[in-house]
Amino acid sequence: MAVRITDTCISCGACIDECPVEAIVDDSDNPTDAEIYYVYEDKCVECVGHHASPACMVACPTEGCIILVR
Template sequence: MAAKITDICIACGACIDECPVEAIVDDSENPTGAETYYVFADKCVECVGHHSSPACIEACPTEGCIVLGA
C-alpha cells in the first residue's frame, strides 16, 4: 500500500518536506494533470525503515487528508 492525498488537501507542503523518499510532488508536477498534490505509489515506502509511522500523515495539519491504501 501507499499513501494517497485526498481532495481535502490544503496544499501546505508539509508532507513534501517530510517524505524521506521524495514520493510526494506538488500540483505542478502531478503526472495526472490534476491541480492537487500527488504521491507516487511506486516510490512510497510508508516510511518503513525511516519513521515509526508515515511521516506525511504525521506532518499533515488536515486530518484525513492523507490516507494509506492508495
C-alpha cells in the first residue's frame, strides 16, 4: 500500500519535506518523466508508525492531489 500523487500536483514541495522515509521525489527525478512529483510505492509506508495519517497528505495544500492506493 502507498500513496500516489495525481496530476493536480502544483510542485510546492510540502510533501517531500514531510515524508519520513524519503519516498517522494520531485518532477526532475520522476522515473515516468511526468512533470509531477512521484512516490516510490516500494518505499512508502503511509506513515504507519510515524504519524496518524500520511504526512504528505496532511501537508499538501491541493485537495485530492495525494491519494491512497490499495
